[in-house]
Amino acid sequence: MNYVGDLAPNMVMSETHLAYGVFGRYNISSSFALTISRNKGTISGSDQNVKENQFRNLSFKTSIDEYMGVIEFNYLKYALGILDKKYTSYVFLGAGLLRYNPQTYFEGAWVDLRPIQTENVAYSDFTVIVPFGIGFKWRFAQSYALEANIGFRKVFSDYLDDVSSVYPDPTSTAQKKGAKGAMITDRTAELNGNVPQYKVGDKRGNADFNDWYVSAGISFSYRIFAKQKCPRFF
Numbered sequence: 001m002n003y004v005g006d007l008a009p010n011m012v013m014s015e016t017h018l019a020y021g022v023f024g025r026y027n028i029s030s031s032f033a034l035t036i037s038r039n040k041g042t043i044s045g046s047d048q049n050v051k052e053n054q055f056r057n058l059s060f061k062t063s064i065d066e067y068m069g070v071i072e073f074n075y076l077k078y079a080l081g082i083l084d085k086k087y088t089s090y091v092f093l094g095a096g097l098l099r100y101n102p103q104t105y106f107e108g109a110w111v112d113l114r115p116i117q118t119e120n121v122a123y124s125d126f127t128v129i130v131p132f133g134i135g136f137k138w139r140f141a142q143s144y145a146l147e148a149n150i151g152f153r154k155v156f157s158d159y160l161d162d163v164s165s166v167y168p169d170p171t172s173t174a175q176k177k178g179a180k181g182a183m184i185t186d187r188t189a190e191l192n193g194n195v196p197q198y199k200v201g202d203k204r205g206n207a208d209f210n211d212w213y214v215s216a217g218i219s220f221s222y223r224i225f226a227k228q229k230c231p232r233f234f
Contacts, residue, residue, distance in 0.1 A: 005211035006163040007045030007058060015049065017042040019064065019215060030077035030084050035092070036069045043213050045161055055197070056204075057187040060102050060113065060161045064213070066153070068096025068131050079139050079223075087138045096129045098155065102162040106184055113162040116177050118185040119204060120168040127157035143223040151215045160213070163205035167198045 001019045002011050019041025027033045044061035047053040076088035102113045114125065135149030158164040167186060174182040183189065188197035198204070 001041040001215050003043035003213045005161045006205035007161050012049045015044050030080045031074050033072040039066050060104050062100045062102045062160050065099040070094030089136050091134050093132045098127050098129045116181045119165050123159045130154040145221045147219040153213050155211050158210045160211040165207040167202045167204050169200045
């Protein structure tokens with residue numbers, strides 16, 4: 001998995017992380033299939049990867065726990081009938097639910113960012129996602145197949161990285177969340193002699209665009225009902 005957002009205007013390959021998941025598919029026909037899946041992984045980003053943002057000095061990692069269902073369209077008739085192909089490319093589109101938990105590394109430990117409300121905004125640990133992408137399926141035996149796909153996630157939240165809008169009043173943050181909370185909100189002090197550089201209302205992120213993340217994967221599938229005349233689970 002990888003991420004594009006306020007801490008990574010463009011994808012940074014060094015921030016790519018392994019992920020894993022399971023899925024089940026019902027072949028509606030040779031052309032269409034319904035697939036449900038659950039996937040877990042991590043995304044991360046750091047201002048130190050982007051020269052023009054290094055001064056801001058923010059960083060994060062977020063656990064990804066997604067549940068989604070997609071409709072797949074096979075470009076070739078695939079895997080059901082005698083005349084169907086043993087391989088096909090396909091596209092998919094669906095909807096899902098994402099649970100996430102942004103953290104940052106501060107003073108030798110990972111700290112949960114949601115409770116701190118670094119922008120004085122309370123946001124949920126769940127959000128809706130729209131997955132879409134392309135892939136390739138290859139049935140190399142009667143009941144076994146290999147697949148590869150690239151998927152994109154449109155996220156209905158701008159807080160996967162805990163960065164979206166403007167800096168809040170540091171005094172108010174310190175009163176509500178303590179000195180540690182204020183220091184995590186504006187981390188420019190770590191690079192400037194413990195003196196924060198931003199003021200109330202200064203831009204902290206870009207609220208005009210929500211965060212995105214991307215997955216690329218290889219999958220193995222087993223057809224459960226291989227002995228049926230017209231098996232559809234595969």
